[in-house]
Amino acid sequence: MVKINETKMKGKKYDPFIEATFQYERAANKLDLEPWIYNRLKHAERELTVHMTITRDNGKVETFTGYRVQHSTLRGPGKGGIRYSPDASLSECKALAAWMTWKTAVLDLPLGGAKGAVICNPPEMSECELEKLTKEYTYSIKDIIGPQKDIPAPDVWTNAQTMAWICDAYSRYVGHFEPAVVTGKPVCLGGSLGRSQATGLGMYYTLLETSKHLEFPLEGKKVAIIGYGNVGSSIARLLHEYGCKIVAITDLYGGIHSKNGITIPELDAYVAQRKTVKGFNKHDSITNDELLEMKCDILLPCAMEGMIHEGNADKIKASIVCEGANGPTTTEADEILVNKKVFIIPDILANAGGVTVSYLEWVQDVQRIFYEEEEVKNRCWKMMQRSFWDVIRVSEKHKTDTRNAAYILAVQRVADSVRLFGKIGRN
Numbered sequence: 001m002v003k004i005n006e007t008k009m010k011g012k013k014y015d016p017f018i019e020a021t022f023q024y025e026r027a028a029n030k031l032d033l034e035p036w037i038y039n040r041l042k043h044a045e046r047e048l049t050v051h052m053t054i055t056r057d058n059g060k061v062e063t064f065t066g067y068r069v070q071h072s073t074l075r076g077p078g079k080g081g082i083r084y085s086p087d088a089s090l091s092e093c094k095a096l097a098a099w100m101t102w103k104t105a106v107l108d109l110p111l112g113g114a115k116g117a118v119i120c121n122p123p124e125m126s127e128c129e130l131e132k133l134t135k136e137y138t139y140s141i142k143d144i145i146g147p148q149k150d151i152p153a154p155d156v157w158t159n160a161q162t163m164a165w166i167c168d169a170y171s172r173y174v175g176h177f178e179p180a181v182v183t184g185k186p187v188c189l190g191g192s193l194g195r196s197q198a199t200g201l202g203m204y205y206t207l208l209e210t211s212k213h214l215e216f217p218l219e220g221k222k223v224a225i226i227g228y229g230n231v232g233s234s235i236a237r238l239l240h241e242y243g244c245k246i247v248a249i250t251d252l253y254g255g256i257h258s259k260n261g262i263t264i265p266e267l268d269a270y271v272a273q274r275k276t277v278k279g280f281n282k283h284d285s286i287t288n289d290e291l292l293e294m295k296c297d298i299l300l301p302c303a304m305e306g307m308i309h310e311g312n313a314d315k316i317k318a319s320i321v322c323e324g325a326n327g328p329t330t331t332e333a334d335e336i337l338v339n340k341k342v343f344i345i346p347d348i349l350a351n352a353g354g355v356t357v358s359y360l361e362w363v364q365d366v367q368r369i370f371y372e373e374e375e376v377k378n379r380c381w382k383m384m385q386r387s388f389w390d391v392i393r394v395s396e397k398h399k400t401d402t403r404n405a406a407y408i409l410a411v412q413r414v415a416d417s418v419r420l421f422g423k424i425g426r427n
């Protein structure tokens with residue numbers, strides 16, 4: 001029998017891994033998992049820390065630290081992005097790797113969960129430095145990644161170019177072109193059509209299903225978005241085209257709001273040049289805290305972990321929160337939102353469009369057969385739709401909120417595999 005709150009220590013500084021473990025424990029408890037299965041899934045299979053030394057453009061030699069954590073490779077190769085960030089840490093990587101295991105399981109993909117990171121600050125680095133660092137990092141983790149072992153992908157501050165460098169370094173190591181070692185590559189190197197917009201598209205599909213489930217038409221609804229990178233901008237475009245009013249957006253440098261709605265295609269042209277939404281069209285400025293508190297129908301957190309917390313959750317007025325980021329809501333905040341009857345589309349479902357199309361990219365690379373964009377979108381739509389209703393059914397069956405339901409569904413699927421493989425001879 002698993003004790004709830006075993007890991008969560010109230011009053012402690014925000015720690016993503018403690019959050020992730022608590023979410024897992026809550027679902028494991030509901031399922032009354034056997035202790036041996038519970039313990040096996042609580043910890044990552046492997047946590048690798050690496051150090052890479054490169055010569056910077058100014059001639060100075062610098063050492064960087066990176067990680068690759070494989071939480072589970074039980075149902076298939078580890079799968080998950082690599083993020084570049086000055087705030088990256090092993091604890092964050094462990095949380096993100098576990099979230100990937102649950103995400104691939106919610107979607108019932110034949111993949112496990114993993115995550116990587118390098119502590120660095122890309123906006124302050126040249127293209128050449130980033131290429132060197134990426135290739136050194138790839139070399140450092142080369143023995144534990146591969147098309148049948150663990151398949152990285154883009155995440156915060158990494159993109160198709162980063163994946164092309166990883167593909168190059170890995171291909172040279174194995175002695176032949178191996179596109180299936182990473183997903184989110186440029187299309188000309190075996191990337192999938194539709195991959196770059198896939199996370200936003202997946203969020204959009206979950207919102208369409210939510211609209212049916214709650215009988216809540218999306219037309220004219222007010223939307224606020226935190227984070228305007230790849231995910232935030234793709235979902236903004238789709239909802240704007242659908243007829244929603246995007247009333248506020250913030251990014252790393254500032255934010256804008258407009259009661260009448262922001263014109264997204266014009267904003268995108270502006271962001272392409274200025275790299276920020278700040279200052280667009282003389283709209284009034286807004287901070288993250290103000291955005292969270294403003295009157296809107298749908299809130300889309302698409303930036304980092306822990307941005308919805310105990311201190312601001314109560315002030316949220318949106319009736320739907322669709323999580324584009326991984327882990328944007330702390331456990332305390334989650335409880336507040338659930339009590340306020342906010343409908344949450346949890347991260348492991350809401351942002352799973354990215355890994356779903358990554359899965360399709362891997363399938364295409366392994367077979368060397370490539371799909372039209374329509375086919376990719378259709379397959380992704382069907383998989384997201386099926387998973388959404390799976391989560392709703394579990395939430396009705398267990399009389400629980402959607403986040404806990406998504407975890408119950410995922411933990412059940414992975415636990416069933418562990419049980420079938422048996423206790424002996426595996427760690």
Ligand code: GLU
Binds near residue numbers: 081152
């Ligand atoms: N980084 C994305 C995520 O957190 C995509 C992972 C992938 O495609 O493997 O879901």
